[in-house]
Amino acid sequence: MVHLKKSKVAFLSALVVSLGITSQASADALDTVLANKKLVVAIDPTFAPFEFTDASGKIVGYDPEIIEKVAEKLGVEVEYSVMAFSGIIPGLIAGAFDVTPTLNVTAERAQKIDYVMPTAASMNAVMIVSGNGVASSSIDDLSGKTCAVKQTTQPEQMMMAMNDELVKAGKAPVELIGFETIEQTVAALVDGRAACVVDDKSVLVQAVAARTDAKLEVVGDIGGTQWIGWGVNKANPKLTEALSAAVKELVADGTVSQLQTKYFGYTVELPTADFIPAQ
Amino acid sequence: MDFAVLVPYLPQLALGLGRTTLIAAFAIATSLAAAALLTWGRMRGSAAIRRTIKVYTQLVLGLPILTLLYVVYFVLPSAGIRIDAFWAGILTLTLYYSPYMAEAVRGAILSIPHGQLQAGRMVGLAEGTILWRIVLPQAAGVALPALAGIAIGLTKDTAILSVISVQEFAYATKQVVSRTYAPFETWLAVAAAYWVLLSILDLGVRTLERRVNYYRPVRGVGR
Structure with a gap:
């Protein structure tokens, strides 16, 4: 029993230390993304037409298509991390991945996470x-x-x-x-x-x-009506900025409105700033 | 770390913990009752009953509980059987855990030396008396540690009922996390609460074990 207790204490202190390290990570995730050439995207692909899986199990949809084009612009690969929606915002805050698509932009969430410029309206x-x-x-x-x-x-x-x-x-x-x-x-x-x-x-x-x-x-x-955007951990403003810039380019060259027609059957003009609701 | 963010949500979490405790207590009771039936059928039932129970046990032992839960909640309605989320949860836990408990009970009963039964018959005791006064009191002591492990497993598995909208502790936790945006603090506090709940269950069973095994020393308990 005594041994067990000692190991429990050791485990708990290791846990606390590792949590401390995660929250203290100072480097912006953009550097890691570019260094590893990999953008880790958490997704709950059960939300057609925004994000879903095709017959072969591949993740497809409006937001995945934009994300893949954005990743191409940054010269990185997309790695999907599939999870239930209820785990996504907690995981984002914990720093478990880089970005997650298809979040309603709300004032409450905006206090805890950053948003890339909206990709759709809901x-x-x-x-x-x-x-x-x-x-x-x-x-x-x-x-x-x-x-x-x-x-x-x-x-x-x-x-x-x-x-x-x-x-x-x-x-x-x-x-x-x-x-x-x-x-x-x-x-x-x-x-x-x-x-x-x-x-x-x-x-x-x-x-x-x-x-x-x-x-x-x-x-x-x-x-x-609400905006739909991608969420990024507040510790990574450079990543948010880089993703927003890439989305903006895709809006400018007409790619986004093409995808809107393809997936929703209509188009909507997207704001690049001041899209967080007052409350 | 700021556990103060949880304060406004304590009533919601307490309600969830209360529901989890209720579900666990209820499901342990129904599982034990079902296990008693299964054991009786397995040991005393006709060949057909024995075979049915054996097939059922094999089937359940080879199924993940989540699959069983989805079948009970999402598939049975197509067969015209619609059970409320709460009862679907109790039913799933019972269906899933009673065969495990029955195996533990059967093993314990079989561990009682046959000579004791023969001795009982020799002195003219009725079969029922032999069962109640000789076999079960000893078998209870043998079965308890295994049953305790299974009951603890059952209690932990109540958390998966959150996926069929039973508003128990894990469901409440996900709600609170989505409001506080404090997954570390919330899940750490909730983990601690689950641990306390399970430790109380464990302590209760150990006390019971000591009482049931009063006539012989129990290794590893209370030392």
């Missing part, structure tokens, strides 16, 4: 099974219903904020059940565990097209 919407009793995407029609969301995502947090308002107004909140992937939220809806799914509209439109066996329907928008 509008959340409400998806239902036709005729399941949800009249519209208005929050009053959702009050008291159960809605499936992806854990720790902006749509989930937006619904929580709307719940606070509902409760203040003396109405029943929306019961939120959280899953790891969009397919799981859709399964919960189709199986009748949830009355609606709240997520990014273009993702929901794809889900409706993919699940023709169920009578899915996007019943309307909810909340305002």
Whole structure:
């Protein structure tokens, strides 16, 4: 027992020391990326059309295509690190990888991570099974219903904020059940565990097209428009700047709007500065 | 490191820990009950029952628990069986852990020397009395360490219920991390809480073990 305790103490102190080293790392990740010729990208490829896997298991989609073009400009290779969305922002803060695509730009997150200039705009919407009793995407029609969301995502947090308002107004909140992937939220809806799914509209439109066996329907928008951007650890401003510059070039030469047409069917003008919302 | 960021979220974490404790306690109880049934069927059931239990045990021992959880929660509804997330979790843990527990119990029962049963019959004890007064009290002491290990494994596996939206400790933790942006502090605190919970379980079982084995010295306990 005594030996065990000693080794536990040794392990814990090693852990503390190594954590200290990670947070003290002073070199900008851009130097490491260029030196190793490798950009490590954390991704949850279950979010078509933004990021998903094709039939062969290759990671594809709107943001991966832009990232690969950006990496080409920097003269580096892309290495994907696949994980559940709920692990991505914690991993980014811990310095486990260089960049992650497809994050809603929120004021809360912007205090903890940096954003590369936005690559897309996002509008959340409400998806239902036709005729399941949800009249519209208005929050009053959702009050008291159960809605499936992806854990720790902006749509989930937006619904929580709307719940606070509902409760203040003396109405029943929306019961939120959280899953790891969009397919799981859709399964919960189709199986009748949830009355609606709240997520990014273009993702929901794809889900409706993919699940023709169920009578899915996007019943309307909810909340305002948000920018979608890539997240970088605050310790790496040079990396953020280099990635933003490369994205800007791809916007300028028309590549980005081509990809928007290819994946979303519409184009949107992207801001290069002042895109962090006030609150 | 700034653990103060966790303070506003302590009620949320405590609620999650409470749910985890409840789920673990419930699932340990149902698994033990199911294990008792499996053991009885395996030792006293007809050939058909024995074969069914054997196949079931083999099947479960060869499945990752996450697969079983997904089947119970996401696949059964297509067969018209829809179980709430909480109960789907309890059912999965029970289906998964009862065969392990049954194996531990069966091994313990088989470890009781046959001579004792014969001696019991010789002095005219009923079969039920032999089971309750001779076999089980001794087998309990033999089975407990293995059962404790399995119960601890079960408790740790409650964390995977977070993927089917059971709002237990790991689910609450992911929520808190997404709000505090403090993964180190949150997960370290949560790891410590899990460790305390499991140590209490371990301590409880050791105490129980000492009591059950009162009639013989137990090596490695309480020294």
